[in-house]
Amino acid sequence: MSSTTTHPSGPGLPSPVLELAEVSFVRHGRTILDSVSLVVRPGEHWALIGPNGAGKSTILSLCGALQHPTSGRVEVLGHLIGRVELQRLRRSIGHVNPRHPITSALPIRDVVLTGATGTVELPPHHRPSDDELDRADSFVALLGLSGKAGEPWTTLSQGERGRTLIARALMTDPELLLLDEPSTGLDVAAREQLLDTLDVVRTAHPSLASVLVTHHLEELPQSTTHAALLAEGRILHAGAADEVLTTARVTECFAHPIEIEHRHGRWSARSLAQAER
Structure with a gap:
């Protein structure tokens, strides 16, 4: 190889x-x-x-x-x-896992604040500092969620949850x-919105x-x-x-003929198996 x-x-x-x-x-x-x-x-x-x-997931762990x-x-x-x-x-380290184990109805802002405590739920009697509140609000805004900051986790779409978890991961100002x-x-629309959000985050944090x-x-x-x-x-x-x-x-990696196209900064893939028959 x-x-x-x-x-x-x-x-x-x-x-x-x-x-x-x-x-x-x-x-x-x-x-x-x-x-x-x-x-x-x-x-x-x-x-x-x-x-x-x-x-892949083992490397990430x-x-x-x-x-x-x-x-x-x-x-x-x-x-x-x-x-x-x-x-x-x-x-x-900021870690974004779509299988985040939260089950309660925490509002978006509180879910983001758990990034500062490193917990799934906000610890009992925890009172966020003014700086933490300001940071949470700034990341909620960066991720395009300002109008929904008070909405509970249990009612969010998968796309909104993904963006909330990215905001949460940024709370500690991670280098990674x-x-x-x-x-x-x-779905396709939510995926595209999430990818656009990642581009915005990476531009806002160049290092x-x-x-x-x-x-x-x-x-x-x-x-x-x-x-x-x-x-x-x-x-x-x-x-x-x-x-x-x-x-x-x-093609080598997946042991299957796959054509790759790179247009407008994005990649796409399609099988060549039918074309080769």
């Missing part, structure tokens, strides 16, 4: 926000990741793409300091996993934003780095700068998005 390496360290390059070096992860005797290396720098926006079971590698080295925000207090480190299939369950996991190239924002193609726990190609997301390389 061929590969495209990520940018090496060197003079003039900013220090990595995230670095995985020869990382392997084994669960119940099964190798989930095999010698994965990846470097993410400030202002870079990575997409992890590959078939089901490729190891390592990036989020939720798990330790079986072997290899993972550094997040300059801290080596295994030699840092994980709970404290997690508060410096992780997005685990943020378009899951969205922010992000890693987004998806199965679908249509779910990549225009602001995507880099991509990694994974299959069977290994990175096949990684680097600048326009160099990695090509017909030949995506």
Whole structure:
């Protein structure tokens, strides 16, 4: 298998926000990741793409300091996993998971405020500071939710929930934003609104780095700068998005003939199987 390496360290390059070096992860005797290396720098926006079971979510869990590698080295925000207090480190990472476990009718503003406490619900008797309230309101506005700040979580659409969770993730002013299939369950209009929102967030926070996991190239924002193609726990190609997301390389990754098109800053994919018959 061929590969495209990520940018090496060197003079003039900013220090990595995230670095995985020869990382392997084994669960119940099964190798989930095999010698994965990846470097993410400030202002870079990575997409992890590959078939089901490729190891994308496992990489994201390592990036989020939720798990330790079986072997290899993972550094997040300059801290080596295994030699840092994980709970404290997690508060410096914005993590957007559409399966966020909240079940109560918290209004949007309160859900966003839980990003400052790192909890699912606001702790009893917690009184947000004026600064936290101002930050929450500014992120609610940035995400286009100002008119709905008082609406309860239980009545929100999937798209509104996704944007609320991005606002929540920004509350700690993270250097790294992780997005685990943020378009899951969205219709086309809601997906496009979410992707536009991600572009706005990335423009508003130019030093922010992000890693987004998806199965679908249509779910990549225009602001995507880099991509990694994974299959069977290994990175096949990684680097600048326009160099990695090509017909030949995506076809290799999914073991199926797929034509890739890049127009107006967005990617699309379609099967070539019928055309080849």
